[in-house]
Amino acid sequence: MVVFSALNAHAENMTTVIVDLSYQNLYSVPRDLPPSTEALDISHNRIKRLTYDDFSAVPALRFLNASWNVLKEISSDAFRATSQLEYLDLSHNKLQNLLGQHYLLLTPKLQFLDLTFNCFSAMTLGDVFRSLTYLQNLALSAEAVKTKDFRSIANIQLQTVFLQLQNLTTYENGSLRHVRSEKVGIVVTNRATDRALIADALSTFNQVELAGINCSQNYLVEYLRLKPIIKATHLHLTNMEMSWDQATDLIDVGIESSVEHISVYIMTLVGDITWHDITQTSQLQSFSIKHVIVTAAISTSPDVLYSFFINMKVENLTVTNTEFVYMNCPRYLSNIKMMDFSKNLLTNSVFSFKGLECKNLKALETLILRGNRLENLKELSHRVQYMTSLQHLDVSFNLLMYKEEFGDCQWPLDIVHLNLSSNSLDRSVFNCLPISTETLDLQNNQIDSLPDFLLRLNALTMLDLSSNQLLDLPNCHFFRNLEVLLLSDNSLYTPTMSIVGSCPRLKAVDVSKNPFMCTCALRGFVGLQERYPIKLLHWPHFYRCSYPDSWRDTLLKDFHLPDVSCNAGILAAAILCPAVVIAIITLALCKQLDVPWYLGMIWQWTRAKQRARNQENLEGLQFHAFVSYSQHDADWVKNKLLPSLEEDRTLRVCQHERNFVPGKTIVENIVRCVETSYRCIFVLSSHFVRSEWCHYELYFAQHQRLSRGSDSVILILLEPLPQYLIPSKFNQLKAMMARRTYLEWPQDSNKHKLFWAHLRAALQAPLPPQPNHSLNP
Template sequence: MECRLDFERGNIVRRNSVIFIFWSLIIGSVQELLLGKEWQYVLNYSSQGLTSIPRDLPSSAEGLDLSLNQISKINGDDFSSLPHLMFLNLSYNIIENISPESFKSNPELECLDVSHNKISNLSCDFLDFTPNLRYMDISFNTYTGMTLGDAFRSVIQLEYIALSGEILLNKDFESLADIQLRTVFLQLQNLTHYENTSLNCLNTQTVMITVTNRQTDVEVISDALSIAEEVTLLSVKNTSDYLYQAFEIQKGQKKKKASQFTFINSEMSWGAATDTLNVILNSTFIKHLYAYGFVMLGSIWEKKPIPKTSVESLTIRKASVTNFFFFQGNLYDFFINIMVKNLTIAETPIIHMTCPQSLSTLQMLDFSYNSFSESVFSKNETDCNNLTNLNTLILRGNQIQQIQKLSSRTKYMTSLKYLDLSSNSLKYESGTCHWPDSILTLNLSSNSLDHLVFNCLPKYVQILDLQNNQITTLSGDVFSLEALIELNLGSNRLLEIPHCEGFGKLGTMLLQDNSLYTVSLGFIHSCRNLTVMDVSNNPFMCTCNLKDFVSMKDQYQIEFLHWPLAYRCSYPETLNGLLLKDFHLSELSCNLILLLAAILCPIIIVTIAATILCIRLDIPWYLRMMWQWTQAKRRTVAIRHQDVPDGLLFHAFVSYSQHDSVWVKESLLPNLEEDQSFRICQHERNFIPGKSIVENIISCIEKSYRSIFVLSTNFIQSEWCHYELYFAHHQLLSENSDKIILILLEPVPQYLIPSKFYKLKNMMTKKTYMEWPQDKNKHKLFWANLRAALQIDLPTEVMAEPNSDAEGLLNEDTQHMLNHL
């Protein structure tokens, strides 16, 4: 046997081309039993030119590959530093001797390969310390006889053993009689002597034999058929005689055990191949026939009769012909008309297949990875009306392009339930498709289909696989698949989750590896039966929409496949790689109404509170007074840059009712005239005797920078106050300046002002007035504001104030008028 197992990084690597397919058959089981878990620490010293075992091996190693070196001897302490060693590959060295205590420190060893060395006997005393050994390959060494030593009795968990030799005797395998094996591989290509029933000591499920292609094979094959359920022959060369004789021997025996027969790497002519098949197909105990790596020699001209058989399944993989000039109909007709239930011809470069000539017993056809086009079976769609029992058709990995044309080839397969058309080049543009109504499962993955394919589907399909296509969107109003319960749209180009208007019974939706950035929950209302979803490995944009999608998992009791590790944020960059289960946004940031309420409510509350506070603290009054003060100061600065009008002697003329004279004399005048800051014109001391009241009023207003009117209910009732206001207002209009200051001594409602005082009403409406505050704390700001309004640089001459004598010279009429002020 020219192969070995290379254990590296937890995988078995196959390196032999001669019986490569043999290892592909058993390797799955070896991995299942020996490599079912991932090795944590594997050392690879293969092809290093080593002559001895390295001494610096880390004690934590679980695997060690020392193949393809020049090691000649295994000593007792070579592996003492590896207590956790579970597999060891020593193949392709020059080992002659293995010390009995070599594995004394390795009780966990499960796999040992010492093939292709120079071991001369099979005593194998070192096995006494390997109670957990499950796989052993000791083939291709220098021993000729295959007598196993008593040490094999201790490896009670052994399941795989590979041996080779030239002589096989009855008692050679007695030490394995009590061990239940799974597979025994015997490289007997150089066998020179075989003693009948030598295999009867083996208790195994599978026997794999490299035959000699000589008469010796007859007894070996016959014994193998008696002891194992599965018999595999390797390297059978262009002969059927030995098989015929072996099967004839079995006919006369009651002990017939094998139900599966396999050829690996066989070469036969057309005649020998059909005769060999007839031998096996005519047997009464073989139920499954396999051929791997089958080579047809020569041409195929002769048409062979179709045998009757009790074989249930025929599988041919990796077959080829050496002569391409032959009548293909003979080949195709032979296989399609064999009365088996399951027929597989795969990984074979055939381009066509004929239809059965009569009602076929075929229930499963597997033509995967061949070279079929959409014209598979026949050019005429009505020719294949004898496949009415077919329920499974697999055409995976061919060269089929037109799905519409292929549908017509299946039209008469009325029992077809499972159809696999994956890994082809299928396209659909338009036209009517003719599928049998019986199709329940359809696999169209790995093709070139877009969303139009939904117009060319079996109407009662239940499971639909469309992954790895070019579907960008779905429109449910175009198609109706009411029976659909599972839909696989993984690895497409979908930007959003499709709705279920066209398939209301859908329970499983698979959308992995698409282009889903954001997810809208609109689909959930139409997909009421949805229980399983796979939206993994999509470039999610973690926003508020995605927050709702994550909560849907629990809200609607939908199972998310591969949750949570395959669900991560891709955008924004700051969240790239974050698991969706760890992505959280507050309800406030995602709910516009709540967000507005959260913003507006505090603003409203603060506004109301500020308003109440302002009212309680009379802040508007302070602001208004500050504004008036600011404006007054601004005007004062502006006036200072101008020339003071001629004739100004007073800062202000005060007009008030006689009833308010106390406030004027005790509050207004003292606060303005202290330190002789301002000159105030007052009628009692500044009216010139001899002049009329009107003349004095006009004169005082003209000589004053401003006119102050102290407003109150008394002021409104005074006729002369109204005259003074009239003259001041007239001057304001004529000079186009702002010279009037209104001081509201007490609140005066508009409705109390007589209509004849319309000028006063207008001024109080349009002109800002100063209110006399009742709160003493506000008085200082009031006076500061008033002083700012009166600020101006007047000539230094001071008008002589009328004395008491002058005041006494006022005539009675004048005094009477003044009493009305």
């Protein structure tokens, strides 16, 4: 089956049509390809031959991957219709004789060509390669390499040439001198042929990558000692297996050579690890080692391994993807400017010297500790406080936390860029930040709001709070120079406009991917970009209504409500004028039809029913209310609800933590509390509807309501709780919220007294006196 997809190209209005036919068990190229196809993947099939008819219908083809087939023949006119071809991968096939690749004459714009893992016995490139003047990347493999093999590309300047020579049997000295390329990558044989091959590579190319060197290979060390004839400034070593002594000798020799940059990817250390003093004189500018596998035995202390790397005389040091749990501080004043220790197992004890804070990294400007196991932000600040030149600090993807009781943080004075994303930080982190910070990344943490008082970050220009739990836009009272604020993927239902007045320099805001409640309160925010010089990033496609259902998935730019629905004056006039007319007509009709007499009768009946209700049986009740809530809302219940209801000691409230009877099951305790309480108060929130025990308490209270009356249940709404957020198992709660009025916890503190007065009034009842032992029967 043909699979199509569109990818964004360089221009916004352009797309690349990709046809993926890989792993289809094909024996030939299908003839029904779309004419607009620009990229075709026919890899991992059983195709033996390519002809003109295979591609005659796709003149726009630029990318062709035909690797992992069984190609033995490609006709000379195969690409006559695809003169725009730029990328061609023919690796892992059965092509023979590099001299006979005549189809390349019809690919003048080819930039990438991979012919590795075919059946070429000799590396000799035919004259057809002279036509590939745009070629930038060339990958080849053969069993024999001779001095004349690359003459046909001597005038072509390449970026990279890759030679898969794992099966090399013959190599003539000087064979690479006709290759003009900035970088060469070679998979070595670990045989005698490597000696001349490595020598040619190091003396011909600026960047040399060698893959597959093992313990028996010492030619590289020998040749690095020959400084005058080495041209290479960048040495990349991939998939090495060496003993500790061989590895340290190699690094020492590399440091002393003219090589300026050494990078190692996948190194397996075997044998014993012993103390080794690093060379103190060096021309090396950067050293990088990624993915170290230590099978060696450390004969003395782990400090041997850590000290070797931290004491290297380089400006840029990278040690990533290892199992290092610690890193020493340098013994002497270090000139390292950039240090990357990402994706290790480092903990809070990193960077100490004999138990003291590290003072030997004063030149360090950039420190990356991404993806480790750091936990305490305050302790981290103390670890880096003497890195006086530090400007860029990345400690994302750790386990960092900060609580105000931890104490003050001590940061270097010049940190400009700080990345604290993907940790476990809450709002208190704003009291543990370097005041010099200009860009601060706090995305993917647990921040629900900004504290009322925090450090003044007058230098801050960019703040990223994406993927947190914010309920509203923060103001800029403590960072007045903020220019960019990122708040995507939070819990902003109806963001307010207070940000406009408090952020005078704000230029761009990202509030995309939030669950917007499209009501009158949101109208001001929708017009933000039109009325103020603030750009909404990712507008309008990532701004959609989540609630109410009638506006769900509607773009905010298409959300409109009439003025009469949102303007109190207009709405009052629209209601009062007809209401006055109707009232006059109603009064006239009432007098004419004796309505006052009927109303009097209804009033008498209502009073009779009220008197009957007041005689309800209160025998056996011990509490005025039983409180049901989620543990996540326990602070509000304990610190606000209970003190406000029990302050005058006239109301008795049942709470599970103090009134559940030990020894009884949770269900038995719930039933007892519901049956012995005059009212049941349910504290509703997003946490409540995720609690299984809250569901049981609501279920029993619902049955009790049927016998005692609808007023036995009181609903308190702590936060907006749209119907679509309530699970289906809470269908009784949905019905109750739809039929009856619930109390909403006001955010305005001036309304709290009225809230408590209404709640206490609803709970008043002359319960029987309670003996001292009645709490636990």
